[in-house]
Amino acid sequence: MKTELDKSFLGHIIVMKRPILPDIGWQMRICRPAFQDFQRIFQRYYARSILNRHLLKLRWWDPEESLVIDLRWNVVPGTNLMELLVEREGEVSSGVRILFCEHSPNPSEPTLWVLGGLRIDEQFGELQRTIYSGRSLIVQERAD
Amino acid sequence: MSTTELNEFPSDAFRALLAISREQREFIKRFMECSDEVQSVVRSMFAVLEYAYSTDEDKQRAFSTIADALFLNPENGHGSYGMDLTRIERDSAMGHPVESRRSVISNRLDQLDAQETSFADRLSKLLIEKNITQEELADRIGCTQSAISKMLTRNARPRRTTIFKLAEALRVEPTELWPQLEVAAILDSVSDFLADRELTPEQAKSLEAASLRPPVKVKTRELPSRKRN
Numbered sequence: 239m240k241t242e243l244d245k246s247f248l249g250h251i252i253v254m255k256r257p258i259l260p261d262i263g264w265q266m267r268i269c270r271p272a273f274q275d276f277q278r279i280f281q282r283y284y285a286r287s288i289l290n291r292h293l294l295k296l297r298w299w300d301p302e303e304s305l306v307i308d309l310r311w312n313v314v315p316g317t318n319l320m321e322l323l324v325e326r327e328g329e330v331s332s333g334v335r336i337l338f339c340e341h342s343p344n345p346s347e348p349t350l351w352v353l354g355g356l357r358i359d360e361q362f363g364e365l366q367r368t369i370y371s372g373r374s375l376i377v378q379e380r381a382d
Numbered sequence: 383m384s385t386t387e388l389n390e391f392p393s394d395a396f397r398a399l400l401a402i403s404r405e406q407r408e409f410i411k412r413f414m415e416c417s418d419e420v421q422s423v424v425r426s427m428f429a430v431l432e433y434a435y436s437t438d439e440d441k442q443r444a445f446s447t448i449a450d451a452l453f454l455n456p457e458n459g460h461g462s463y464g465m466d467l468t469r470i471e472r473d474s475a476m477g478h479p480v481e482s483r484r485s486v487i488s489n490r491l492d493q494l495d496a497q498e499t500s501f502a503d504r505l506s507k508l509l510i511e512k513n514i515t516q517e518e519l520a521d522r523i524g525c526t527q528s529a530i531s532k533m534l535t536r537n538a539r540p541r542r543t544t545i546f547k548l549a550e551a552l553r554v555e556p557t558e559l560w561p562q563l564e565v566a567a568i569l570d571s572v573s574d575f576l577a578d579r580e581l582t583p584e585q586a587k588s589l590e591a592a593s594l595r596p597p598v599k600v601k602t603r604e605l606p607s608r609k610r611n
Contacts, residue, residue: 266467271446273465278442283475284490290471291494291539297468298532307529308544325541352467354443361437365430369443372423376451379420380463 263297265342265349267381271373272354279334279357289334292324296338296350317371323358332359337370343382351377412452420451427451497562498536501545504559506534508552522551 280286295307304310311322318339325333336355342348353373356366402410413424430436430444465473475487509519516530523544532538540548545563549556556563 267464268467268470269450269464271443271450273470274446275443278439283487287471287491287494288539290467291498292541293467295532295538298528298538303526305525305529307532307538308525308541325543351464356439356443360439365433365436365440366443368426369430369440369447372426372447373450375419375423376447377464379417382463 264299264340265347266294266297266352267349268293268352269354269373269377272352275354275356276334279355289324293322293336293352296322296352299350314367314370317367318374319353319367319370321362325358332357334358335360335362337373339374339377341374341377341381349381351381353377409452416451424448424451494539495536497560498539501540501560502534502536505548508554508558512552514552519548519551523547 276286276289280289292309295309299306299311306322309322309324311320313319314321314337319337320339322336322338323333324336334355335358337353339351339353340349341351351374353370356362360366413421416424427444427448431441433440436444471491472488475484475491478484478487508514509516516534517527520527520530524547525544529538533540540560542563545556545560549559552559
């Protein structure tokens with residue numbers, strides 16, 4: 239499996255440019271598969287709306303800060319992806335790991351893309367990185 | 383050249399191609415129209431679908447990625463690819479397929495807005511009352527002044543943990559900042575539990591661990607009628 243995946247695009251070296259925090263905040267866009275991920279994780283519209291409001295905190299994402307308002311984020315090693323951790327406390331269901339990347343076809347509109355998400359208690363290994371790196375590549379190819 | 387003549391073509395692969403359905407032909411056509419990079423993504427997603435250890439969730443994610451790569455579905459007014467996250471909430475409420483649900487969803491969104499406004503007002507009032515600056519509060523709860531400012535201007539909905547941290551820093555009950563805090567958490571838990579068809583091994587383990595934990599001591603106040611003389 240590893241070889242099969244490496245043959246595609248994961249074998250390429252990804253060079254991550256250091257994004258600069260825009261003064262007016264980031265434009266936020268979401269790709270369709272991400273929307274479908276969230277529909278599967280949260281069946282209720284209300285829960286998805288709350289998640290949406292947490293995602294909008296990314297408008298003020300600063301690569302120099304470890305928190306986005308009150309949410310932790312990390313770089314996913316070996317990829318151009320970042321993860322935002324929307325944890326839920328004191329409840330049975332775990333939080334959500336949101337995958338996002340920076341891609342700004344128009345430099346005057348710095349843009350972050352929400353690529354999707356999975357439950358924090360789900361495995362996040364090579365297979366999942368392949369899926370989200372793939373989505374990020376589609377964004378880079380298609381967004382204009 | 384007619385189809386009959388094509389069928390006589392001495393190639394099994396070519397004959398197999400003629401036998402495929404219209405949908406399969408459409409799929410191949412769309413795949414061929416993609417750039418090399420996107421084709422590479424589609425091939426990787428098929429590898430995920432075929433991988434013996436992929437979970438159902440992984441397969442669904444791979445499948446929706448393939449659909450996204452091959453079947454472009456641009457939104458009107460949202461540009462050619464992707465959707466504007468700031469508009470998606472209201473747009474999807476207004477575009478709900480069941481018309482009667484639109485007003486229900488819209489009311490719930492108004493309710494979220496009202497919760498955030500109420501929180502911002504209460505926090506702002508407490509800061510004035512207790513003569514605490516945004517910087518001081520940020521220091522006490524370990525975030526930036528900018529984060530506090532965003533919460534005060536209703537640009538960032540606080541997490542539950544943040545509400546508890548703020549309450550502790552301001553020495554007030556969390557419900558003074560967010561009156562429906564407990565009710566909302568219980569309703570969310572119940573709803574999530576009911577929505578779960580089956581617990582994952584991790585959830586079952588966490589539930590079992592929770593049931594074995596000693597009960598939390600809750601601070602209580604004696605009711606006047608029970609006070610001893």
